[in-house]
């Protein structure tokens with residue numbers, strides 16, 4: 001997989017009762033890239049997307065950052081799918 005500056009990234013599944021999303025968190029860059037989200041149509045209709053990406057206040061983004069970057073207990077369910085270390089690729 002080709003991710004910018006892929007040094008310390010983690011592939012997460014973030015879910016609640018209403019939605020499921022897959023994201024990749026780049027821990028070093030403190031950025032979250034949304035791969036898929038079942039709530040995307042809702043965000044699109046409500047015009048909250050920024051250039052097709054989730055805004056920083058998106059609950060999926062917030063939960064992914066809480067889990068992978070800030071090491072806080074996320075408000076959504078977070079499951080670690082894969083850890084992508086630069087060395088192992």
Ligand SMILES: [Zn+2]
Pocket residue numbers: 034037043054055058059060061
């Ligand atoms: Zn979102």
